[in-house]
Amino acid sequence: MELKEKPRLLITGAVIGVASVILTVLGNPQNMGFCIACFIRDIAGSVHLHSAHIVQYMRPEIIGIIAGSFAISLITGDFHPRAGSSPVLRFIIGFFVMVGALVFLGCPLRMILRLGVGDLNALVGLLGFAAGIGTGCIFLSNGFTLGRSSDETRIEGAAFPGAAIFLFILFLAVPSLFSFSESGPGSMHAPVVAALAAGLIAGMLAERSRLCMAGGIRDLILIRDYTLILGFIAIFAASLIGNIITGSFSVGFADQPVAHDKHLWNFLGMMLTGLGSVMLGGCPLRQLVMAGEGSGDSAAAVLGMLFGAAAAHNFSLAASAGTGPALNGKVAVITGLVILIAIASIVTVKERRKYERG
């Protein structure tokens, strides 16, 4: 029997929350059971797109999420190859979503996991994230759109998930091709099989439930609908309980693992990520899932995030744990906000004119 939307979201959130705690116990960095931004950043390092030695690893979770979504969407008929909704703009927005996340030190999913361990810096991040989503909603309700996508061939839709799976096979077969951290967060990881399985399960459940970290707050603001936010709350609750059981729960701003307490930059970093996520139609996790469902537009956003992660480390934009972002990172966040607001404003004004003309 097909589950209703709300139980589906609650189950998905709970499973992802619990899986995150388990992955941490099995070796992932603290509060980093899942982090789409951090893991894409590690993959960027692993394939030599950046040379920050402490953050290089071929994270099986990311491949698992894409492959899980791909597999389940093929089975259920949700697989729908489509593209053509401003792919270059999506690449650029994806780039800045990543920059914002790496200044905060985590994607929206890790933000919730950080909240679940008592990291109050994540609460500051959440306020920024909500502010970014609110800003995006103003544009959306005034007609912002990246345009219509159109149907593509099945081979085009399968290309991105296929490439991700190919990359993973290459990693298993010829690991010497890739870089792997010997110290730092990149060196800390759960066994490959466990990480892959967790990713596959998360990908399948997220595909079925349309779980989205940005969508929950967005729907609450735009249409007063609290369905999607249930997933968000379930992840928080599950990780909170899990962390209390494993004894990793500790409330405070200072000394939180892989985090910093520069409030302004936690706020602005996540604001950038929130605004970008609304413009893309979903958070980084949702982009991976939609890329698995055959969306070339989401694949462009994911590639933008991969490129953004590489740039974040090659140009010293990413924050350092403990000390926060350096000047380059601060400038990049402000630049990102200006660019995204400029894109959104131009598109919205043009769409409004079109709409008023009928």
Added chain:
Amino acid sequence: MKEVDARGRSCPEPVIMTKRALKEDEEIDVLVDNRASLENVQRYGRAMGKHVSASEEGTGWRIAIRK
């Protein structure tokens, strides 16, 4: 019947287009081409106190929103 073509639009644009159209007409048809939009638009219609039904059409769905 006014028809809102939300095919190819990314989330949550189909819902916003529905919201906008319902301000002008009480009864509309909305065309969507993915399951996320299908669920979102139906949920929105029901939340607005409408009768909502959907039928498959082509590679997507036609959602009928009625008083």
